[in-house]
Amino acid sequence: MATLSSTPVQEISPALKQIWQRHKGVIGWLSAVNHKDIGKRYVITAMIFFLLAGIAALLMRIQLAYPENTFLNAEQYDQIFSTHGITMMFLFAVPIMQGVGIYLVPLMIGSRDVAFPKLNACGYWLYAIAGALIWLSLLLGTAPNSGWFAYPPLSLTRYSPAYGMDIYATLVEFTEISALIAATELIITIFRFRAPGMSLNRIPVFVWASLVTAFMVIFAMSTLVAASSELSLDRTLSTNFFNADLGGNPLLWQHLFWFFGHPEVYIIFIPALGIVSEVLAAFARRPVVGYPLLVMSLVAIGMISFGLWVHHMFTTGLPILGLSLFTIASMIIAIPSGIQIFSTLATLWHGKLNLKTPLFYILGFIVNFVMGGVTGVMLSSVPVDLQAQDSYFVVAHFHYVLIGGAVFPLLAGFYYWFPKLTGKMLNDRLGKWNFWLTFIGFNVAFFPMHFIGLMGMPRRVYTYLPGLGWDTLNFISSVGAFILAFGVLLFLINVIRNWRGGEPAGDNPWHAGTLEWATTSPPLRYNFSRSPLCAAVILSGTRPMISRLISSKPI
Amino acid sequence: MHIRAPIRKCLSFFCILLLVSGLGACASVPISPPNTPSALNPQGPSAAQISSLLGILTVIAISVVVLVTVLMFAALLRGRRATNDTPPDSDGDTGRRWLIWGGIILPLILLTIAFGSTVHTLAAITAPQNTPLSMNVTGRQWWWEVNYRDQGITTADEIHIPVGVPVQVVLESGDVIHSFWVPELHGKMDLIPGRVNTIIIQADRAGVYRGECAEYCGLQHAHMGFMVVAQSQADFDQWVAGQQKTAASPQNDTARRGQQVFLSAGCANCHNIQGLDDSSVDASKIDLGPDLTHLQSRLTIAGATLTNNQGNLAGWVVGAQHVKPGSLMPELNLAPQDLQALLAYLQTLT
Numbered sequence: 085m086a087t088l089s090s091t092p093v094q095e096i097s098p099a100l101k102q103i104w105q106r107h108k109g110v111i112g113w114l115s116a117v118n119h120k121d122i123g124k125r126y127v128i129t130a131m132i133f134f135l136l137a138g139i140a141a142l143l144m145r146i147q148l149a150y151p152e153n154t155f156l157n158a159e160q161y162d163q164i165f166s167t168h169g170i171t172m173m174f175l176f177a178v179p180i181m182q183g184v185g186i187y188l189v190p191l192m193i194g195s196r197d198v199a200f201p202k203l204n205a206c207g208y209w210l211y212a213i214a215g216a217l218i219w220l221s222l223l224l225g226t227a228p229n230s231g232w233f234a235y236p237p238l239s240l241t242r243y244s245p246a247y248g249m250d251i252y253a254t255l256v257e258f259t260e261i262s263a264l265i266a267a268t269e270l271i272i273t274i275f276r277f278r279a280p281g282m283s284l285n286r287i288p289v290f291v292w293a294s295l296v297t298a299f300m301v302i303f304a305m306s307t308l309v310a311a312s313s314e315l316s317l318d319r320t321l322s323t324n325f326f327n328a329d330l331g332g333n334p335l336l337w338q339h340l341f342w343f344f345g346h347p348e349v350y351i352i353f354i355p356a357l358g359i360v361s362e363v364l365a366a367f368a369r370r371p372v373v374g375y376p377l378l379v380m381s382l383v384a385i386g387m388i389s390f391g392l393w394v395h396h397m398f399t400t401g402l403p404i405l406g407l408s409l410f411t412i413a414s415m416i417i418a419i420p421s422g423i424q425i426f427s428t429l430a431t432l433w434h435g436k437l438n439l440k441t442p443l444f445y446i447l448g449f450i451v452n453f454v455m456g457g458v459t460g461v462m463l464s465s466v467p468v469d470l471q472a473q474d475s476y477f478v479v480a481h482f483h484y485v486l487i488g489g490a491v492f493p494l495l496a497g498f499y500y501w502f503p504k505l506t507g508k509m510l511n512d513r514l515g516k517w518n519f520w521l522t523f524i525g526f527n528v529a530f531f532p533m534h535f536i537g538l539m540g541m542p543r544r545v546y547t548y549l550p551g552l553g554w555d556t557l558n559f560i561s562s563v564g565a566f567i568l569a570f571g572v573l574l575f576l577i578n579v580i581r582n583w584r585g586g587e588p589a590g591d592n593p594w595h596a597g598t599l600e601w602a603t604t605s606p607p608l609r610y611n612f613s614r615s616p617l618c619a620a621v622i623l624s625g626t627r628p629m630i631s632r633l634i635s636s637k638p639i
Numbered sequence: 640m641h642i643r644a645p646i647r648k649c650l651s652f653f654c655i656l657l658l659v660s661g662l663g664a665c666a667s668v669p670i671s672p673p674n675t676p677s678a679l680n681p682q683g684p685s686a687a688q689i690s691s692l693l694g695i696l697t698v699i700a701i702s703v704v705v706l707v708t709v710l711m712f713a714a715l716l717r718g719r720r721a722t723n724d725t726p727p728d729s730d731g732d733t734g735r736r737w738l739i740w741g742g743i744i745l746p747l748i749l750l751t752i753a754f755g756s757t758v759h760t761l762a763a764i765t766a767p768q769n770t771p772l773s774m775n776v777t778g779r780q781w782w783w784e785v786n787y788r789d790q791g792i793t794t795a796d797e798i799h800i801p802v803g804v805p806v807q808v809v810l811e812s813g814d815v816i817h818s819f820w821v822p823e824l825h826g827k828m829d830l831i832p833g834r835v836n837t838i839i840i841q842a843d844r845a846g847v848y849r850g851e852c853a854e855y856c857g858l859q860h861a862h863m864g865f866m867v868v869a870q871s872q873a874d875f876d877q878w879v880a881g882q883q884k885t886a887a888s889p890q891n892d893t894a895r896r897g898q899q900v901f902l903s904a905g906c907a908n909c910h911n912i913q914g915l916d917d918s919s920v921d922a923s924k925i926d927l928g929p930d931l932t933h934l935q936s937r938l939t940i941a942g943a944t945l946t947n948n949q950g951n952l953a954g955w956v957v958g959a960q961h962v963k964p965g966s967l968m969p970e971l972n973l974a975p976q977d978l979q980a981l982l983a984y985l986q987t988l989t
Contacts, residue, residue, distance in 0.1 A: 158858045158964055231855055237832055238815040238857055243780075328833025334816060335831065369721045370728035374738045381742070399818060399853075400829045401836035404765050411757055415750045423742030425707060430737035432714035436721035436728070447711060454707045458700035461750070465696060465757040467689045467764055470826020471678040474818060474853040538693075540676035540822040542853045545861035549944070552849070553675030594723055 097613075104196075104609035117201035119190050120607060122208050124505065126183025126266075129212055130176050135572070136219060137171035140164045142569055145529070149562035151550035161546035162229040163248070167222045169232030170252065173348065174259045175215040177490060178301075181355040182266040184497065185294040187505075189270055191600035192288050194279025196610045199272035207265030214258035221251045228252035231544065233341060234315065236326035236334050241319050253316040260305045260312070267301035270294050279599070288598050289372060292379045293358025296386040297351050303390065304347040311340035335400060342393035350389040352486060354382055356493035357424050360446055363496045364428055366596035367443040368435025373427050381420035388417045398469045407466045414464030421457055425450065438594075441515030445496035448523045452488025456481055459534065474544075477537025483530045495522070495575065502579070503593045507605040508586030514578045521571030528564025532557040676822045676849040682869075683824040683841045685764045692760040699749050710741075764825075768839055770807040774798065778810070778817030778830040778852065781859040781966060782929055782942045792882040793911070795929030796865045797937050801875040802845050810836045818854035821867050827853045842869035849943065858965035864943030878936075881989075885914030886932050889987050897984025900977045909967070912988065927967055934988040941966075953982055 106112045106121070116122070143164055147156045156164065190198055198204050221227045228248040230239040239249045274295045278287065314325040315337070324332040361372045372378060394402065394410040428450060437443060459481040463469050472478055495518075502510050536557045541548060548554055592601040603611055681687040776798070777784040785794045800806045810819055812830040820827035821840060828838040842848065852863035870878065889895045898915070901907055907917045909927035934940075937947050941963055945951040957978065959968035973981065 158861070162858060230857075235816055235855070238855070243815055243857060328831075333833065335834070367721075369725050373734040377735070377738050377742075399827050400831060401834065404761065408758060408761065412754060415754055418750060419743060419746045422746040423738050426737045426741030429707065429710045429714065429741065430734035432711065433717070433737070434734045436719045436725055437715065438721040438723060438725065440723075447715075450711055451704075451708055454704050458703050461753060462693070462696045462700060465692065465753060465760075467757065467760045467826065468693050468696060470764075470828075471686075471689055471693070471822060473827060474820075474855075538678045538822075540678065540820075540849070540851065542820070542851050542860075544855040547861050549864075551674065553677070595725075595727065597727055 100610060100613070106609075115205075117205045118609060119186050119198045119201065119204065120609075120611075122201075122204050123183050123185075123187025125208055126179050126186060126211070129208075129215065130180035130183060133171050133175040133215055133219075134180070135576075137168050137176060138569060138572060140168040140171070142565055144168065145562040145565040147546065148548070148558050150559070151548050151552075151555055153547060156546065158546045159229065162544075163222060163225070163227040165544060166228045166231050166248075166252075167218065170218060170228060170256070171215070172486070173232055173352075174256055175211070175218070177352040177486065178263055178348070179211055179259070179266075180494065181297065181352060181490075182263065182270070182301075184359070184494075184501075185270050185290075185297070185355060186266060188501070188600055189273060189291055189294050190277065191504075191603065191607060191611055192291050192598050193274065193277060193282055194599050194612060195273060195277035196612065198269045199276060200269060203265055204269050207262040207269070210258045210265075211262035214255040214262070218251065218255050221248065226251070233345070234337075235341075236315065236318065236337050237328070239315065239319075240326060250316070250319055253312045253319065257309060257312050257316075260309050263301050263305050264309075267298035267305075270298040271302075274298075285376070288358075289361035289375065289378060289382075290355070290358030290598075293354045293361075293382055296382050297354045300347050300351050300354070300386050300389065304344045304351065307340050308344035311337060311344070314340075335397075338397055338400065339393070342396040343390070346393045346396065347386075347389045349482070349485065350385055352490045354385060356449075356490040357382065359493040359497040359500075360424075360428060360449060362596075362598065363442045363446055363493070363500045364431050364435075365598075366500065366594045367438045367440060367446070368431045369438060370431065370435045371597070373430040373434065374423075377423060378427050381423040384420040385417060388413060388420070392417065392464075395464055395469065398466050399473050404466075411464050411466055415461055418457065418461055425454060425457075440499070440594075441510070441512050441519060442496040442500040444516060444519045445492050445499065448519060449488060449492040449496065452484055452492060452523075452526065456484025456486075456488050460485065472537060474542055475537035476533040476541050476543060479543055480530050480533035480537060483526075483533075487526055487530075492522075495519075498575075498579075500594065500596075501600075502582075503589030504600055504605050504607065506583055506586070507589055508582050508584070509589045509593060510578050510582050510586065514574060518571055518574040518578060521567055521574060523571075525564050525567030525569070525571050529561050529568050530564070532561045532564075536561070674849070676851065678822040678826075680823055682844055682846065682848060684843065685825040685839070685841070686823055687843075688760050688763050689826060692756055695756050696753055699753055703749065768805045770805050770839060772800070772804060773807040773809065775809045775811065776819060776830070777813050778819070778856070778863075779813040780815065780857055781852070781863040781963065783863070783865045784813070784929065787879070787882075790879050790883060792879065793913075793930040794882060794933065794937070796939060796943055797868065798850075798865065799868045799870065799875055799878050800840065800842060801872045802842055802869050804872075805839050805841045808838050808840060810838065815856050816854050817852045817856050817863070819850065820853040821848050821850035823848045824867065829854055840867070842867070845869050845871060845874075847938065859942070859963045862942050862944045862963050864939075866938050866943055868938070881936065882933055886912050886988055887914070889984055891983075893980050893983040894987050895984075896977075897980035897982065900973065900981045901984055904971055904973060904977070904981070905969075906971075906981075931985070931988055934985055936989060941968075949982060949986070952985060953978065956981065 106116050106118065143156060144161065147153050147161055186198060186204065190196065226247045228251060230244055230249055234249060234252055237243055274291060317323040318325050318327065324330040326332045326334050326337050328334055361378065365372050391413040392410060394406065395414045398407055463472055463478065463481060499510050499515055536554055539553055541554045589605050591605050678686065679690060681690045775786040775788060783796050785798055808819065810828055810830045812832045817830040818827045819830060819838065824840045824842055825838060828836050830836065846869055848867040848869065850865045850867055852860060856863065889898050902917060902920055907920045911930045913932040939945060940947050940952060941955055944962060945955060955962060956971055957973065958970055959966060960970050
């Protein structure tokens with residue numbers, strides 16, 4: 085199969101190179117607008133926030149390792165858990181998924197850049213500034229302290245007079261606008277900038293996932309923009325949207341927040357499913373099973389996810405009939421999710437497996453995400469939720485969904501696309517160690533929480549009394565958190581050591597089949613010398629590179 | 640040789656998985672002492688219904704996890720291996736049956752069972768009931784005010800109910816959102832400003848059941864517990880009779896002096912004691928703190944944070960901000976003999 089070593093892609097025209105070159109120096113760095121620069125910055129910035137929020141989590145686990153521990157005081161703990169949540173949801177999970185999209189989507193669809201590169205850069209800077217300021221406020225001791233969900237009246241001036249919640253309401257709005265910008269970019273890029281021949285039914289699953297997510301961001305984030313504006317107004321201009329004493333309604337916030345907050349989970353999860361499909365296709369050496377059904381189920385997840393928000397409010401005393409309807413909706417979303425899982429299983433079964441680190445992470449994803457999925461079905465049942473809501477059971481559930489369902493695929497994607505990003509390979513041996521420590525640490529940290537929660541321990545407590553039967557499991561959980569942290573540390577070492585010094589990767593080290601592998605590693609500034617057009621695409625469906633390789637037609 | 644390596648890898652994967660889940664399972668079972676407020680140890684009809692529903696859903700959940708894991712290992716054990724250079728297979732159409740059976744039909748069956756049993760349980764736990772006894776519980780940062788309006792009783796952080804009788808609890812909030820949760824008796828229900836929620840609890844056995852605030856409500860959310868004391872009807876009636884009395888005048892000098900300290904040190908500004916003439920105190924007396932008329936009859940103080948005894952009470956009076964930083968209870972800077980007198984007076988509030 086000599087033809088598999090792809091024909092070298094070269095700089096074809098000095099003029100083209102010059103046009104796409106970035107200016108030199110600090111000004112050039114600040115004014116960079118190329119989608120790869122911006123995408124890379126999103127990913128790196130989000131990873132930094134991930135590490136910071138991870139450190140915050142370790143502090144919380146130290147505090148909770150023993151009952152009545154005094155490592156942190158109540159105020160510190162509240163600021164840290166709030167910042168952990170805000171960071172993971174607003175500054176890590178969504179931006180990193182959008183960053184990966186901004187980096188990869190133009191490459192995957194054969195475009196030279198996103199639709200509005202300057203607006204794209206603006207979105208990044210809004211996000212970076214907001215994130216930096218939220219963390220600065222934590223260092224100054226005035227971080228938000230009413231949780232990432234900021235329920236009024238607790239988040240109103242009367243009960244949270246400090247600046248923390250003003251910072252929350254303002255900076256969260258920055259990140260929302262940044263997310264809306266990235267979503268607009270992705271939608272227009274995907275609709276207008278595809279290479280000739282790449283019709284919508286042939287774009288890679290990850291591009292579909294990015295498209296669905298972008299539409300979800302548009303609808304979900306605008307609701308939160310409204311909600312956080314109202315919170316700002318209540319706090320600064322004494323309006324009364326949420327103040328029950330003067331005719332406002334605290335539940336209004338919960339409806340608006342969860343109308344955003346539930347799709348938010350899927351905004352994180354759907355791109356992760358896209359990553360799973362791409363990695364799986366490369367490491368099972370075949371396209372994923374059931375592309376049309378897979379894409380339809382992604383769209384279905386995106387739509388159904390807007391009909392579930394009340395399952396965060398089962399304990400607020402809403403009418404029972406309504407609650408049952410939201411139970412049905414919450415359970416039904418298990419069907420498209422099930423299609424995703426069984427597509428990965430079928431692909432594994434029918435494929436020839438290349439057991440490298442990315443595939444290990446996909447296997448870890450399957451186990452952990454299914455765990456989170458089934459506890460999700462349990463929580464969608466109103467009576468069970470009445471017991472489990474706001475207990476550690478929920479903490480266990482959504483960490484299985486978000487770490488198992490999003491961070492594991494992200495790490496798979498990182499090992500998979502790192503050669504494209506840097507031109508260097510990550511170390512596979514270290515990668516396996518990284519995987520096992522992460523997998524074991526994660527399960528030791530979060531599995532016991534299911535029991536802790538059902539044994540009556542509420543969430544968001546800065547300490548707990550001894551003798552309630554929660555001590556041992558909390559200690560085990562804290563040990564697990566440190567194993568997990570050690571795993572992440574190995575990942576960092578792997579990345580830092582190999583960013584420059586790694587083994588050269590070549591254009592397509594995995595012999596994968598999507599268009600980003602058809603250019604150099606790292607890609608040319610303008611991605612492709614000429615639009616990767618193609619008869620090959622038209623002939624062969626969703627894996628344009630594969631067909632090019634097989635038919636040896638030059639792009 | 641190259642077949643053994645993947646099998647070894649799979650086995651190690653499986654062993655570690657077992658180890659991890661085993662660790663969780665072993666650790667969870669034996670360490671529950673009887674006073675754990677566990678939803679898995681139901682002591683009332685609603686909690687029992689929910690617990691058995693939880694059992695059904697857990698069985699479904701475990702079978703799905705096992706099925707998926709087994710299929711995954713089966714795929715790994717097929718031993719079809721590739722390297723980076725293996726030519727890709729362009730066939731995208733095989734295996735669609737997996738999606739139909741595993742992704743649609745199987746979930747539909749399991750979800751139907753789950754939804755059916757959910758509706759069944761939901762109907763059972765929300766069925767209208769005749770409740771001979773009703774009480775109002777108001778959540779405050781960070782304690783619970785309890786009013787038995789029909790009996791004219793006001794107390795705090797402690798609810799008494801007769802065994803075997805459904806009791807209606809009317810839930811309101813005095814400040815932010817709280818949530819009323821006694822895992823051994825029922826699920827939780829929120830206390831929301833501007834709304835009135837109700838929950839019906841019932842205990843089948845006499846005992847003391849711990850409750851917690853389950854909605855994050857600020858700095859001392861961790862220390863907002865309460866006790867539900869379920870007792871026989873006779874004991875309950877006796878308790879009611881005791882609570883309906885007003886506080887007796889102190890009988891000895893120390894306690895009388897303590898009463899003066901109570902009035903002069905500012906305690907009476909926030910805490911009500913029925914039967915105490917506090918007209919000397921210039922205060923608009925809004926219930927900032929718990930009613931202390933029958934303080935000594937309670938099991939705990941400070942939101943079920945401390946056992947109610949002389950030492951803890953003294954510690955609470957002089958060092959509330961160390962026990963519950965941020966609570967509205969100030970730290971009183973009392974002379975030792977004043978503190979002794981105050982404690983002696985508080986001892987009389989039986």
